[in-house]
Amino acid sequence: MDTNSLALLFASMLNSGTVLAIAALGLLINEKAGIVNLGAEGIMLCAAIAGFATVVHTGNDWVGFAAGMAAGGALAAILGLLVIWLNTNQYATGLALSLFGAGFSAFAGQRFVQDKLPERPHFNIPLLGDIPVLGPALFRQHPMVYLAIALVAWLMWFLYRSRTGLVLRSVGESPESAHALGYPVRGIRLAAVVAGGALCGLAGAYMSIIYTPLWVEGMVAGKGWIALALTTFATWRPARVLLGAYLFGGVTMLQFHLQAIGVEVPSEFLNMLPYLATIVVLALISRNPAWIRINMPASLGKPFYPGT
Amino acid sequence: MFKLEPRPEASRFWSLASPVLALAITVVLGVILFVALGKDPVRGLQVFFWEPISSGYRLGELMVKATPLLLIALGLAVCFRSNVWNIGAEGQFVLGAIAAGGVALLAGKDTTHWIVVPILLAGVLGGMAWAGITALLRDKFNANEILVSLMLVYVASLFLNYMVFGPWKDPAGYNFPQTKTFEAVTQIPRLFKGSRVNIGLILALLGVAGLWVFLFRTRAGFAQQVGGLAPAAARYAGFSSRKALWTALLISGGAAGLAGGLEVAGPVGQLTPYIPVGYGFAAIIVAFVGRLHPVGMVFSAILMSMFYIGGELAQSRLGLPKSLTGVFQGLLLFTLLACDTLMAYRIRFLPAAHAVKGA
Numbered sequence A: 001m002d003t004n005s006l007a008l009l010f011a012s013m014l015n016s017g018t019v020l021a022i023a024a025l026g027l028l029i030n031e032k033a034g035i036v037n038l039g040a041e042g043i044m045l046c047a048a049i050a051g052f053a054t055v056v057h058t059g060n061d062w063v064g065f066a067a068g069m070a071a072g073g074a075l076a077a078i079l080g081l082l083v084i085w086l087n088t089n090q091y092a093t094g095l096a097l098s099l100f101g102a103g104f105s106a107f108a109g110q111r112f113v114q115d116k117l118p119e120r121p122h123f124n125i126p127l128l129g130d131i132p133v134l135g136p137a138l139f140r141q142h143p144m145v146y147l148a149i150a151l152v153a154w155l156m157w158f159l160y161r162s163r164t165g166l167v168l169r170s171v172g173e174s175p176e177s178a179h180a181l182g183y184p185v186r187g188i189r190l191a192a193v194v195a196g197g198a199l200c201g202l203a204g205a206y207m208s209i210i211y212t213p214l215w216v217e218g219m220v221a222g223k224g225w226i227a228l229a230l231t232t233f234a235t236w237r238p239a240r241v242l243l244g245a246y247l248f249g250g251v252t253m254l255q256f257h258l259q260a261i262g263v264e265v266p267s268e269f270l271n272m273l274p275y276l277a278t279i280v281v282l283a284l285i286s287r288n289p290a291w292i293r294i295n296m297p298a299s300l301g302k303p304f305y306p307g308t
Numbered sequence B: 001m002f003k004l005e006p007r008p009e010a011s012r013f014w015s016l017a018s019p020v021l022a023l024a025i026t027v028v029l030g031v032i033l034f035v036a037l038g039k040d041p042v043r044g045l046q047v048f049f050w051e052p053i054s055s056g057y058r059l060g061e062l063m064v065k066a067t068p069l070l071l072i073a074l075g076l077a078v079c080f081r082s083n084v085w086n087i088g089a090e091g092q093f094v095l096g097a098i099a100a101g102g103v104a105l106l107a108g109k110d111t112t113h114w115i116v117v118p119i120l121l122a123g124v125l126g127g128m129a130w131a132g133i134t135a136l137l138r139d140k141f142n143a144n145e146i147l148v149s150l151m152l153v154y155v156a157s158l159f160l161n162y163m164v165f166g167p168w169k170d171p172a173g174y175n176f177p178q179t180k181t182f183e184a185v186t187q188i189p190r191l192f193k194g195s196r197v198n199i200g201l202i203l204a205l206l207g208v209a210g211l212w213v214f215l216f217r218t219r220a221g222f223a224q225q226v227g228g229l230a231p232a233a234a235r236y237a238g239f240s241s242r243k244a245l246w247t248a249l250l251i252s253g254g255a256a257g258l259a260g261g262l263e264v265a266g267p268v269g270q271l272t273p274y275i276p277v278g279y280g281f282a283a284i285i286v287a288f289v290g291r292l293h294p295v296g297m298v299f300s301a302i303l304m305s306m307f308y309i310g311g312e313l314a315q316s317r318l319g320l321p322k323s324l325t326g327v328f329q330g331l332l333l334f335t336l337l338a339c340d341t342l343m344a345y346r347i348r349f350l351p352a353a354h355a356v357k358g359a
Helices: A005-032 A040-058 A061-085 A090-112 A134-138 A141-163 A163-173 A177-178 A185-211 A224-231 A240-259 A265-286 A289-293 B012-036 B041-053 B056-081 B089-106 B113-141 B145-165 B200-217 B218-227 B231-237 B241-268 B279-290 B295-319 B324-344 B350-356
Strands: B002-006 B345-349
Touching: A005 A040, A005 A134, A005 A141, A005 A163, A005 A185, A005 A224, A005 B231, A040 A061, A040 A090, A040 A185, A040 A224, A040 A289, A061 A185, A061 B200, A061 B279, A061 B324, A134 A289, A134 B056, A141 B089, A163 A185, A163 B002, A177 A185, A177 A240, A185 A224, A224 A240, A224 A265, A224 B145, A240 A265, A265 A289, A265 B002, A265 B113, A265 B145, A265 B241, B012 B295, B012 B324, B012 B345, B056 B089, B056 B145, B056 B200, B056 B218, B056 B241, B056 B279, B089 B113, B089 B145, B089 B241, B089 B279, B113 B145, B200 B241, B200 B295, B218 B231, B218 B241, B231 B241, B231 B324, B241 B279, B279 B295, B279 B324, B295 B324, B324 B345
Parallel strands: none
Antiparallel strands: B002 B345
């Protein structure tokens, strides 16, 4: 591979990793508060069509992102109300959200299948973007790519250095103690679920507005589930989430580049790579229970209801 | 504000009433949706709940769709009762279809009708093998079965695509991604003239009886479920959780694979990329709505099948997208989970002043 195609691979890796990173960071916030959200795939699908439809009507990408976040937050709120206030099973409820999201997005998106968005303007950071090889790889990206990195930095500070972050983590570790200290456990959990859903929504909207950019039924194609696996892969550490997201972004992109340089493997097998990689990585990481348990929120997936 | 008070014992009344209430709420939401879309809600309900049962032919089609849903759900019920979260039945269905399809393609014109036995067995083994990967990774590496089985759904679909675009593509098929149509002898025997209902229905009903006996009348079935309800008690009694894991996944994989085999050698008659139509996911809803009970799942499979046919009719009659089916299926599971709260809890409404203190 020459330097140019390497730069291209690197650039596309960052771009595709960004979708996973934003969604996985959202799920990390959920899980730090003790809630597993298996609805991520459905949320991303609904946010993708919400964002896309909004951009088709308004022509403004940022309004589209906001619409995706609103859709994601609203869907996550339904999940939150059910699991936090009605004590429904978190796995089953998340699954219901994913099934509903897949159906609803296909239903709502039917009219937009033929629509195309106009060519996106090319982002380029002056001077830095002109550096040979590095420039095109690192500095000609959509602002959202840098936002994902900033989000990690902020999340690291928020979770481990701020008081609110400490409270959030305590709610995920030991809701009983947090409740005894007088913190509104259910309210905090709901806030975390809505925030996480909004980020999943942002990731979905980024996919349909910038990454593809078009609407196809089922276009998220498992990225929501891979994001979910990433939180385990990263053993619930924000920086490792980002690293894992780029790694998986790279695997996703590798298939196209391998095809481009003429590797003689049927495309279907190359397309399997991200899913197979997720399985392999999950197996390797889960192998050592101690490794997982160090950072896993102690009450992850367990219901908490004050006074019962 | 309200507060949930745990019941000393799960309410038997609500365990039966909750699916009915959930369906009622889903219907109400459906009416609201139809009105919002500017369609006549009465017509909408007719399309979903009356037309699918309005003629003998339609009833047959209802059974054709209910059969795979029921078969897959029966297997999933074993998983969910054992607290094994197999979400990848769709992939096991596809692998069963590929394996069964492979045997059907090998059959020549002069084979006897008994060829359907190896075809269906291949389907069962294909589904078992696919579910076995999930069991193996869970057993040996402690990998989360939800994510593994789901990832395998995507892998299975891509593998199906490879086969029908590649080695198994029909050379005389005008370049369409599909295998050649299977020989007529491989056709799963039908039960009635003029209807596509086949022996799959009988197999599914035998499955209902078999599951009932296994779950409620055998020691193995009992041991299977204790781990899901009380892991500590299961360990104390010496019931192996590894065995329960493998049993659950192999049974459900085999059932999903059988459904896949019945589908391709029955109504479809060839392999195409459109074999996976979401039965594996819809069956999750069938299992929950049917209370993981063999008889309950017969009713919920028929209900879910009505949603499928209703969705198709909504497309031709009302000009609505077929994906309306998925919307209603998802809504039903949502409302069911919410209504199920009534089984375990009593709802007490509190005056506003207390609510502040209680929250």
